[in-house]
Amino acid sequence: MPLYYFVRDMKPGDTNGQGVNGLWMVFSHAGVTVSSKAELGSYLADAIGMALYRFTKDSAGQSACKGSCESAWPIFYTDHMPVTGELASAAADFGTITRDDGTKQTTFRGMPLYYYVKDQQPGDTLGQDVLHAWYVIDPAGSASETAKETADSSSPNQYAVEISHFAFSQKELTVEAGATITFTNQDQVMHNAVSDQLNADGTPVFETRLLGQGESASVTLTEPGEYTYYCRPHQSVMKGKIIVK
Ligand SMILES: [Cu+2]
Secondary structure (H helix, E strand, O other): OOOOOOOOOOOOOOOOOHHHHHHHOOOOOOOEEEEEEEOEEEEEEEOOEOOEEEOOOEEEEEEEOOOOHHHHEEEOOOOOOOOHHHHHHHHHHHHEEEEOOEEEEEOOOOOOOOOOOOOOOOOOOOOOOOOOOOOEOOOOOOOOHHHHHHHHHHHOEEEEEEEEEEEOOOOOEEEOOEEEEEEEOOOOOOOOOEOOOOOOOOOOOOOOOOOOOOOOOEEEEEEEEEEEOOOHHOOOOOEEEEEOO
């Protein structure tokens, strides 16, 4: 669609052209909405209905799509997070990461969001299942489902725990021995994850470094058992549990 300015817009933020003669509309991708199709169910889209995708090779807070991949799967970024409508209750699931090149990308439950270059208009979902690696995102799917699907199809034994709004996304996570759990912080405040269980020398079985916004750290648990953990700066309020089978 060709894009135009309007002569009566005098300063940034003016939208005097909206609705003029019933023919002109602001063109904005800012924001996230929910679309649906019979064959796909509900899926996340941008403000004008262009489908958004996740990449199963990504891990929480980390995009694996670089170079030519970025041309086929343009990065989605908005600073207009949903606060009303269908997605109001999911507002906390959205976050932002800074990519290696310094640009920003919007995430949903830690997973970076993309467009597909072959989608031409709202309602197109040509990216679905491309290379068995790209999928639209069901906003109603549980966080653990999203993480598990992602884990299953990328590398086995990978799990993601999001930290946002002073909470761990999965209060209880069950994994197999040898699994790697990646913690990603979406808050501006720094958090980490520290095991209550101690080694023989009195140090925690695991303790990640303090994570800034968008940063991740992983722990690998090889011994079956129950591992409760907390965030060291906020240990009275932030707790979680990992069960290793
Ligand atoms: Cu914390």
